[in-house]
Amino acid sequence: MSKRLPEGGLFIDRNKPIKFEFNGKKLSGFEGDTLASALLSNDQVLVGRSFKYHRPRGIVASGSEEPNALINLGEKEKFEPNQRATTTELFDGLKAASQNHWPSLNFDIGVVNNYLARFLPAGFYYKMFIHPRPFWKYIYEPFIRQSAGLGRAPSQKDHSQYEHFYAFYDLVIVGGGISGLNAALTAAESGLKILIIEQTPEWGGRCLVDFSTIGDETSAEYVSRLVSELKKFHNVTMRSRMMGAGVYDHGYILGYERLNDHLAEEDGPRHRLWRIRAKQIITATGSIERPISFPSNDIPGVMLASAVRDYAVNFGIATGNKIAVYTNNDDAYRTAITLNEVGVEVPIIVDARKSGGGALAERAKALGIRVENGKAISKVFGKKRVEAISICEHKDSGKGNEKIACDCIAMSGGWSPVVHLYSHCGGKLKWDEKMALFKPDSSAKPTSHDGLPFVTAVGSANGFLLIQEVLKDAREGCLEVVEASGGKVKKESFKLIEQEYENSLEAIWIAPQDADIKKRSKIWLDFQNDVKINDVELAAREGFESVEHTKRYTTLGMATDQGKLSNINGLAILSSSLGKEIPKVGTTTFRPPYTPISLGSIGGSARDDLFQPVRKTPMHDWHENNGAYMEPVGQWRRPFCYPQAEETYAKAVEREINQTRSSLGILDASTLGKLLVTGPDAGKFLDMLYTNMMSTLKIGRCRYGLMCSENGFLIDDGVVARIDDQTWLCHTTTGGADSIHAHMEEWLQTEWWDWKVYVTNVTEQYAQIGVVGPNARKLLEKIGGVDVSREALGFMEWKDGNLGKYDARIFRISFSGELSFEIAVPAKQGLAFWGELIEAGKEFQVMPYGTEALHVMRAEKGFIMIGDETDGTVIPQDLNLDWAISKKKDDYLGKRAQERSFMVNPSRWKLVGLETLDGSVLPDGAYATAEGVNSNGQKSTQGRITSSYFSPTLKRGIAMGLVMNGPDRGGEIIEFPKIDGTVIRAKITSPVFYDPDGEKQNV
C-alpha cells in the first residue's frame, strides 16, 4: 500500500493537517501536499479510468506531465473538469471526484470495452462508422457523443475573476530549477530587465530531490542562496505558480499565473494571463522522464521512478511497501537509494542494460539492494493494483523467469528534454543517438523579425542531463542571450561541480525485446487514450508513414496531456515498424499551450458588463428607465420599442407609429454617424465619394447622398449638410460611422494625399433627436427660440439657433414621411433636451418611438435601408435611385464599375413594393419562385423580399423586394413559398405605400 512515512517531506507541514474529499470520502493530508500526494498518503492509488477501454488508472507522475490523475475539481460555480491531481495544491475543504466511469470508480460498466479491445484496434472508428452512410448521423454520432469526453461540463456559471497583464522584458526565463536560477543570476548583473517564472510553488526544480549536496552546500542551502541573491536585484522579477504557456512570433510569450487555485477562499483574480513581449527568451524547462514499454505497464502502481522519488522526498510518502525499480539508465538508482534511506523495501532493481550502471549502481549494491542486469519485466500481476512482477532476460523472454512480489514499480526509460516552448515558434530539434533524446538544435533556434534567434534552451531542456553540464550550459547559454538582448556580463571562470560517474543509457523501446503480439497488445504507450504498441504497428502496416497521420489515426498523444510521456516511445515504435531511423520519422508538432489553461484566463476581465463594450447615447439610461426593449445596433444598444404595461412589442410598435403619424413622436437618432469634412478641396472630395453632386449644395441646405464602393455597390447613405464655404457635415448610417470615416481617411491618405481636406468624426459630440409628426413644429414653437416656420426653415434646410436654453442645430429632414425635424444639441445637453421635449410634448401626447417604428415608417414611404435593401451586391440603379446619381460628373467612386456589363444588364432584380393579396406579412428574405429549375436542380427564382412589415397605417402587410424586371411588371402577381409549404401571393406595386406626393413632410 502507499502511505505517509513517519517523517520527512520537504514541502509538507505535518503540524497543519488539511481535510479534503475524494469521491465523497473524507480524507486528510498536510499543508504543502498536492492532491496526488494526499491521495497517495491515503492509499488511493486508483484515481480514474482510461478514455477508451475504461481501464483502471493510477497516478504515474508527480507534475504537469501526468496523464492519468485527471479529476473533477470543486462544485457548482467552482466546478472544473480534467484538473491534474499532481499540480493541484491541497487546500482545506477541497472536493474532488474521479472521471470517466459509471457507476463507480471501483466498478465501471464501461470496462466492457476492455474485453472487446481486440475488436477495437486503431482506426476502428474510422473503419466501422463509415457504412452505411446514414447511420453516422442517426445512430453512431449520438452514441459516440454520449460516451465521449473525460470530465463533465460545468453546469453553472464560473464566478471567479480573471485578468490580463501586459508586460515587457529584455529577458524572460521559463523554469525556476537550477538552470533557470543560474541563468537568471548570470544575466542579472547586466542590468537587463528580467522575468523568471516557475510553474510550481517551489524554486529549485528537481535539484532538492536528486542531489543532497551541490558543491559545498546542501542542495536546499544552494537553492535558497540563489533565490535570495536574485531577490536583491531590482531588475529581476520572480513569479512562481506561473507557467510559460506558449511562445509566439516577435518575442511574444504567454505566462499563466495561478493566483488562487491553492486557496480555500478566493482572494482577487483566480488566474492572470501575462501577455509578455521579450527581447530574448530562455527555456530552462527541464526534462520529463519516459516510461518503459513493458507488458501491463498501465496497471495502477506502475509509476515513473522520478515521481516515486519526488513523493518520498518532497511529501514523505512511500508509494508502496515493496517498490521494484525498472530502468535503462543510472538515474533510477537514485530512487532505489532514496527509498532505501527512508526505509522502504526495494526488492529488486531490474536494469535492462547488460553492462549495468555506474557509481550509483555500486552504491545501491553496497546498500544491499538486489540488482539484476540485462533483465526485463515480462508480466505484471494484479488488476487494479500491482501485486507482483515476473522478470526475464531482456533479450530472451524464455530465460531467467522469476516472480517477485511488489506493489509498486518505479520505471525509468530515460529522459526527454521539455522542448515544447522552444519548438512553438519554429525551433528545430536534433536526435541524440547516445542519450536517446530529441534536443534543441542550437544552429536552428526560433528566429524573430530580424532573422536572429530569440529562444534559447539551457540545462536539461537543452539535452544536458548531468548536473555539471547543466550548470555550465545554463551559464554559457545565458551569456550569448544577454549579449543578444543588449546586456554585458563579466565572463568569470566557472567552477565545475563534481558528480558521480554515470554509465550511459541504453535505449529500450520495447521490453522484453522479443515480446510477442500477445505481450505487445498489453504494452501501453498512451495511458490516457489507450494506445498500445500493436496499435502503432497496425497504423504503420496500413500505410500511415507520417508521424502526424499515425498520431491522428491511433490518437497517440492526442489526450489532454498531449503525449508528454508517450510521444517519444510511440514514434520510436513507429520508426522501427517503418524500418526508418528515429530522426527520419521526427516528432509531431508542439503547439501551445504547454498544459491546458483556463478559458477564463483567456477571456480575462471580458465577462458580464465587460464582455463587450456597449456604446450608450446620452439618453440611454432614460430609455432603460422607461422600459425600452433594447436591440443591438453595432455596439450601440437602441430602443426597439417602448412597451407599456402588458403590451407586446408588436402592439407597442403599432401604437408608436400611429401616435407619430397622427400627432407627435420623438426618436433618439444620436447613433447616426456625423463626419465633418472641411478644406479647400472638400467639395471635390465629396463629389468623388457620393454618387450625386455635393459641391454645388448651398450653405444652409441638405441633400440625400449615396456612397458606393469602387465596385459600384452601395455602402452607405445619408443626408449631407453644407455648413460653410469649405465645410460639409456628412450623416452616415449608425453602423457606417467608423467604417465610412476610415473609408474617407483611406482615400485621403493613400490616393488623394495632396488634396486639402480634413475629416473629423463628431458622431458623439451631439445628441440628435428626431421630432416627428404633424405637431412637430408646434412643439418646437412651444419650447421657443429660433424660427422654424415653413418659410424660415424649408424642407431639406438646416439652421443653428437656440431652442429654449439649448444650443441646437435643426435639420428639416424626414425619414418617416411626416413633418420632421432632426435636432442636434451638444451631447452634454442631450438628456435635458430630451426631457424637455417629453414634458412640453405632453399636450400632443408625445411618445418616444424605437428603431422598429422607424423602420416601418420608412418602409411605408419606400425609403431604402442600408443592410436591408442592400447586401453588398446591390447598386443604386437596382433601387431605382438613378435620380441620386449625377450625370454631370466625370467620375465618382463606383462609376466605372456601374458601367460593367453585369451592372447594366436589364434583367437585374430591381426594387418594387409588394402587397400580399391576403394582407398577411411576407417572411423577410423569402424568394419569389419562377418557372423551371436552375443548374443545381433547384426551383428557379425571380426575386426576394428585402424588407417586410405589418403597416399599422395601411393595416396590412407591406414589403419591399428585388424582382426581375420588377418596375415594368406593376400589378403582376408573384408567388412566395413559405417554409411550411404554403404559398403567399403578392402584387407588384410601387415601393411608396404612403403619401406618394410627399405632402405630409412638406407642410
Add this chain to the structure above:
Amino acid sequence: MSDNKNEGVVRSYSGYVKVSEKMKTGMLTVRGDFRSSKFKTSFTKAVGTKLPKDRKLILAKNNVAWMSPDELLILCDYADVSSLSQNLQMELKDQHHMLVNVSDARALFEISGSGSREVIAKLAPVNIATLEIGEIRRTRFSQIAAAFWLTSETSVSVICFSSVADYMFNLLKTSSMPNSKVGDF
C-alpha cells in the same frame, strides 16, 4: 483638466488606486500642417505653447496633446473652448486647417495612486514601465480606443469616447479591485 483640483467628478471608485471620471472638460481638435513654420507661429500665438513633438504632450495651463502627425488635442476649461477656437480661427484663417469642438464626445478619467501604471498595464498593450511624464499613447484599453498620459509618477489621465464611458469606468474599477495587485512595478 487633470491638474485642476476644482473640477467636478462624475463618479469614482477607490480600489488599490483611485479611479475618477471627471466632469466634461474642454477639448478642441486641431488639424493642420505641423511642418509649416507659419502654422507653428500662428498656433503658439493663439494657444501660448509650442507644438508638442511626436507622441508627446505639453503640460501647461491648457494641455496640448499630439494625436497624429496632423492632429492635436487641446484640453482646457469647458467654457474656454469657443474663445480658444476663435483665437485659433483668427490666426489660422488663411491656412488649411480644421478646428472641432469635441468636448462632449470624450470622457476623461483620472487614476491616482502608486499602482496607477500597473492598472494601465492590465488593460493596454503598452510598455508603461518606460513611459515618461509628458508622453501620450493612443492605444486600446481592452476592447476600446483610448489615449492616456502620466500627469505624475502616481497619476494617469485617460480619455475615451463618451459612449463607452461606462465600459471604461467598469474596466478601471475591475482592474483596481483590492487583492488584484500584481506588484510588478
